[in-house]
Amino acid sequence: MNSNRNTIFEEQASVVAHIHHPGAQSILRLLAPKTAKSAKPGQFVHIRVSDALPLRRPISIMLTNPEKGTIDLLYKHIGEGTKQLSERKVGEVLPMLGPIGTPFDVSDTSKRYVLIGGGVGVPPIIFTADALAGKADVVVFAGSEVEFPFALKPSTFILPGITGNTTLTIASLEERNIPCRLASNAGLYGCYEGHVPSLARDYLLALSDEERSRCVLLSCGPHPMLHAVAKLGRELGVPAQLSLEEFMACAIGGCAGCVVKTIEDGQEKYRRVCVDGPVFAAELLPEFS
Amino acid sequence: MSKPIDLSVNFAGLKLQTPLVLLSGCVGFGEEYTRIEGFSNADVGAVILKGTTLEPRMGNAPHRVYETPAGMLNAIGLQNPGTRYVIDEVLPRLPHHETQFWANANGSSLEEYAEVAAMFDDSPVTAIEINISCPNVKEGGVHFGNDPCMAAKVVAAMRARTSKPLITKLSPNNADIAETARLCIEAGTDGLSVINTLVGMAVDVENRKPVIGNISGGLSGPCVKPVALWKIHQTRAVADKHGVPILGQGGLTTPQDALEFAITGARALGLGTGLFYDPLLCKKVLAGLEDYLSRHEMDSFEQLVGSLKV
Ligand SMILES: Cc1cc2nc3c(=O)[nH]c(=O)nc-3n(C[C@H](O)[C@H](O)[C@H](O)COP(=O)(O)OP(=O)(O)OC[C@H]3O[C@@H](n4cnc5c(N)ncnc54)[C@H](O)[C@@H]3O)c2cc1C
Ligand SMILES: Cc1cc2nc3c(=O)[nH]c(=O)nc-3n(C[C@H](O)[C@H](O)[C@H](O)COP(=O)(O)O)c2cc1C
Ligand code: FES
Numbered sequence: 001m002n003s004n005r006n007t008i009f010e011e012q013a014s015v016v017a018h019i020h021h022p023g024a025q026s027i028l029r030l031l032a033p034k035t036a037k038s039a040k041p042g043q044f045v046h047i048r049v050s051d052a053l054p055l056r057r058p059i060s061i062m063l064t065n066p067e068k069g070t071i072d073l074l075y076k077h078i079g080e081g082t083k084q085l086s087e088r089k090v091g092e093v094l095p096m097l098g099p100i101g102t103p104f105d106v107s108d109t110s111k112r113y114v115l116i117g118g119g120v121g122v123p124p125i126i127f128t129a130d131a132l133a134g135k136a137d138v139v140v141f142a143g144s145e146v147e148f149p150f151a152l153k154p155s156t157f158i159l160p161g162i163t164g165n166t167t168l169t170i171a172s173l174e175e176r177n178i179p180c181r182l183a184s185n186a187g188l189y190g191c192y193e194g195h196v197p198s199l200a201r202d203y204l205l206a207l208s209d210e211e212r213s214r215c216v217l218l219s220c221g222p223h224p225m226l227h228a229v230a231k232l233g234r235e236l237g238v239p240a241q242l243s244l245e246e247f248m249a250c251a252i253g254g255c256a257g258c259v260v261k262t263i264e265d266g267q268e269k270y271r272r273v274c275v276d277g278p279v280f281a282a283e284l285l286p287e288f289s
Numbered sequence: 290m291s292k293p294i295d296l297s298v299n300f301a302g303l304k305l306q307t308p309l310v311l312l313s314g315c316v317g318f319g320e321e322y323t324r325i326e327g328f329s330n331a332d333v334g335a336v337i338l339k340g341t342t343l344e345p346r347m348g349n350a351p352h353r354v355y356e357t358p359a360g361m362l363n364a365i366g367l368q369n370p371g372t373r374y375v376i377d378e379v380l381p382r383l384p385h386h387e388t389q390f391w392a393n394a395n396g397s398s399l400e401e402y403a404e405v406a407a408m409f410d411d412s413p414v415t416a417i418e419i420n421i422s423c424p425n426v427k428e429g430g431v432h433f434g435n436d437p438c439m440a441a442k443v444v445a446a447m448r449a450r451t452s453k454p455l456i457t458k459l460s461p462n463n464a465d466i467a468e469t470a471r472l473c474i475e476a477g478t479d480g481l482s483v484i485n486t487l488v489g490m491a492v493d494v495e496n497r498k499p500v501i502g503n504i505s506g507g508l509s510g511p512c513v514k515p516v517a518l519w520k521i522h523q524t525r526a527v528a529d530k531h532g533v534p535i536l537g538q539g540g541l542t543t544p545q546d547a548l549e550f551a552i553t554g555a556r557a558l559g560l561g562t563g564l565f566y567d568p569l570l571c572k573k574v575l576a577g578l579e580d581y582l583s584r585h586e587m588d589s590f591e592q593l594v595g596s597l598k599v
Pocket of ligand 1: 044055056057058059060061074075076077078079080081082083120121123244245246247248273278355356
């Protein structure tokens with residue numbers, strides 16, 4: 001019998017807030033109490049955005065509020081589905097499945113988790129940081145080529161290897177005492193000028209060997225960024241977990257539509273991103289090793 | 290109080306607790322949908338496992354699935370761990386007391402189909418669906434299904450090696466589906482699945498590439514429903530004569546669709562793409578059937594099957 005029985009909920013999630021940001025990004029707050037209560041960082045939801053597009057769209061969970069029963073999502077409008085999602089108004093109801101997927105492995109609290117997110121890959125990083133606040137050592141690096149859809153403020157944390165004008169952090173992380181710095185190639189004020197893995201590299205190189213050996217990279221973002229993170233992990237001997245995306249139909253493991261190639265015990269396999277992932281150890285992924 | 294409505298059906302010598310059958314390739318190796326709270330194996334008559342070949346297959350490169358107007362394309366390429374593994378590792382873990390599990394047999398030669406049948410004969414699956422209509426593999430698959438004589442040969446080869454009910458899955462791409470059905474019945478099939486997916490493709494205009502890694506894929510969902518109903522209607526002319534039941538499938542996504550399939554002649558009702566749209570569809574379809582049957586003063590689902598007036 002399946003040991004995962006009754007772990008995913010179908011909820012009629014009503015839109016509590018929907019705020020649109022520059023760069024075709026939106027933050028959506030949904031009332032989905034069961035998902036809010038059981039979601040783990042790295043998991044996602046599968047949303048029916050409109051009746052015209054009955055195949056659902058996968059979106060990562062950015063934050064949960066178990067008391068209020070809400071979840072927050074951040075998504076970019078890239079096609080018809082996300083465009084239609086952006087048209088949903090407060091009070092409308094979206095059929096949603098969640099929480100889905102294998103989360104980041106953050107079970108070892110003696111580690112330092114170095115979180116690296118890019119673009120709309122930032123949401124699972126925020127959720128992970130929030131969940132680990134006060135429980136494990138965490139540092140966040142986030143990159144964006146458009147304005148960040150968050151309130152930013154100067155950071156009071158001093159981070160090794162981070163210099164000059166790289167001063168800003170995400171305000172909500174600062175409030176939770178999570179150190180963070182930002183990167184962008186778009187000349188955004190207070191951000192490191194360059195790609196976010198380079199910023200993370202500066203930080204990692206400034207650590208002592210002992211500190212670095214405790215680090216684990218957790219990353220989500222566009223493919224070129226994940227490649228750079230995987231390379232960084234290999235260069236410095238730091239293990240990396242990557243959160244991947246692939247087109248999905250069922251998102252519960254039924255169709256094998258969402259696969260990524262892995263190598264396990266020397267054998268090539270296709271694994272399902274929806275339930276075996278979306279998080280995979282980088283060393284299992286030939287594309288990233 | 291009125292008599293409860295009997296939704297069970299007799300299908301190819303089997304008693305199904307409901308007419309709903311979860312379709313091959315849409316529900317993994319049997320237990321994936323039980324992840325969802327509210328889903329119950331008790332609502333389905335049978336679950337058909339993912340297409341299985343003698344040896345393991347990796348399947349096709351991504352992308353493998355893509356939404357299209359009123360449907361979707363898929364080209365999984367029969368990813369499966371091989372028949373031995375399914376029998377030794379998968380089947381023992383399934384809750385056979387909750388519903389029936391059927392195999393979906395595939396091959397690239399008559400010998401392979403026969404061997405898969407022989408192996409599943411000695412296993413807890415209660416029936417074997419023969420997939421001679423998979424559009425997504427280079428050898429075998431639909432090439433068998435499009436040639437009525439080859440289709441019948443596959444059935445005969447498997448018939449010789451198993452006493453379990455055989456259900457042959459027919460391709461809608463068949464020029465004359467009724468003739469293929471007739472030959473398969475003569476070769477010993479106990480049931481017919483109508484229809485498998487149609488073949489289609491989609492184009493990514495920015496990159497000027499096919500969206501699907503395999504270039505073409507199987508088209509399923511509401512857009513194929515009218516084709517499915519027509520093919521069931523055509524097949525029924527032959528199947529009824531021999532008392533061979535039809536597992537109708539192709540775009541059944543609402544309770545209303547279920548009625549259309551049953552009235553046209555489907556004794557069992559297949560859910561595939563419909564589960565992707567609504568993973569809790571089973572309960573809704575069963576409620577819809579009960580409501581319709583009581584409104585029309587029928588006390589069993591079987592009374593509805595094939596009640597089309599032409
Ligand atoms: C586990 C997971 C988590 C995700 N989290 C987020 C997130 O937090 N924020 C965000 O903005 N985006 C996220 N995505 C990507 C998001 O699912 C796609 O941007 C979205 O599906 C695009 O749909 P569309 O109809 O607007 O685009 P179209 O390009 O029109 O989509 C066509 C089809 O391709 C699929 N598709 C296209 N791009 C992707 C993609 N990158 N990943 C998966 N399917 C795709 C669509 O689902 C749809 O079926 C995530 C994807 C996955 C797999
Ligand atoms: C993702 C996917 C995988 C499938 N894999 C198989 C398979 O392995 N064997 C098979 O006989 N049919 C397979 N099919 C076909 C379905 O079983 C079914 O016949 C078809 O999808 C039509 O029904 P639907 O419109 O309800 O999905 C697959 C369909 C889909 C969508
Ligand atoms: S989307 Fe169906 S198995 Fe992952």
